[in-house]
Amino acid sequence: MSVNNNLAKKKERNQNIAFGIFRLTSYAIVALLFVILAFIVIKGIGVISWEFISEMPKNGMTEGGIFPAIVGTLCLVLVSMVFAFPVGVLAAIYMNEYVKDGIFKKIIKQMTNNLAGVPSIVFGLFGMSLFVNKMGFGDSILAGGLTLGLLVLPIVIRTTEESLKSVDDTFRQASLGLGASKWETTSKVVFPIAFPNVITGLILSIGRVSGETAPILFTVAAYFLPKLPTSIFDQAMALPYHLYVISTSGTNIEASRAMAYGTALVLIIIVLISNILANALRKYYGKKVKMN
DSSP states (O other), X not given: OHHHHHHHHHHHXXXXXXXXXXXXXXXXXXXXXXXXXXXXXXXXXXXXXXXXXXXOEETTTTEEOOHHHHHHHHHHHHHXXXXXXXXXXXXXXXXXXXXXXXXXXXXXXHHHHHHHTSOHHHHHHHHIIIIIIISOOOXXXXXXXXXXXXXXXXXXXXXXXXXXXXXXXXXXXXXHHTTOXXXXXXXXXXXXXXXXXXXXXXXXXXXXXXXXXXXXXXXXXXXXXXXXXXXXXXXXXXXHHHHHHHHHTOSOTTTTHHHHHHHHHHHHHHHHHHHHHHHHHHHHHHHHHHHO
């Protein structure tokens, strides 16, 4: 009896130690995030004004606003998501619902994982070679958006696959048992249940696309372009590249230092708003699934 009690106490002590480490790690991550956010907010909040958000940059980006960079970033996010989201979701549906387990599926999964680990600068060079030069899009929002779309495609595919896997097989069996076809089962039963979790891939992708600099370096980003794009074939400014330029190689780095912090803060706010909207969308569809 005493031996059993000692063993139980030892297990409980080990469990408490493990949970304590996990708890401390979680608190450290959250604290680090707050420190970074606080630093950017303190440094950048003094620059934020309506003029800073709505005006064109002036005097070599040492004065004026960042409106063209905000518009350019939103355009790049939109084009990349229009490309990556449907392609990634359809690819994941095909892989999870139609391809049988085997060597072919393993190879594609491995290649998708490898693609996710390719450095973003390589995507930039590939986008320049394919979209800018070979397909003749030039330095444009279309070329940059497609390059960013390729960059986040593995994220969309993997998150969608995991969402589809989480759907209980009994739903598939019940639908097929009632005479529905494979496609009807996938499109009207499985995918709607998985959709709230599929949105997670969209959230992660928007955050990644908004902050990437290397892929747009060769495909779309302009150093100083104080005007708005009129079509997807125009070159554009973008917040991450704008931030990189005025922080490292601008015409007057010290004079534009405050603008750099303000740009970083605006970029974080845009990503935050995008995440909030996507989370709201996920909760909305999650409630609809539960009600049905």
